[in-house]
Amino acid sequence: MTTAIINLAAQERMTPDGYVVTAIAQDFAGRGELSFERFLSGYYAESIRIIHEAHLADCTAADGEHCATCNGIRVGLAGLIAEERIVTARKVSSDDR
Structure with a gap:
């Protein structure tokens, strides 16, 4: 094929x-690599937000208990924040906007 x-x-x-x-x-x-990276960051952030909201309704962990899903969501959000800092630290040309 x-x-x-x-x-x-x-x-x-x-x-x-x-x-x-x-x-x-x-x-x-x-439009360029930087625009695509920004799109992906936004797409992933919105996906994680939706997953987080859905999970909060079903999470059975009490305050102070660890929940693997909640921890995974936190790690995903922290990764997105770190990636966003790297991406936005780059110089933005008029083509990347």
């Missing part, structure tokens, strides 16, 4: 939301 056929098959299985995210990601990627 060629890459084009594989990509076409993957697109056919995509949900409308998945297709929109892919199209937006391709647009940001076309």
Whole structure:
């Protein structure tokens, strides 16, 4: 199979939301590496926020107890903050905006 056929098959299985995210990601990627990294940071941050809100309703850990999911969410958020600092520390050209 060629890459084009594989990509076409993957697109056919995509949900409308998945297709929109892919199209937006391709647009940001076309604008440059920094724009794409910013898109990914925002996308991941929003995903983690949604997961966190959903988990808070189901979390059974009492105050002071450790919850592996809550800890994983905290680690993910800390990683995003660190990555954001690195990405935003780079010089931004007019092409990257």
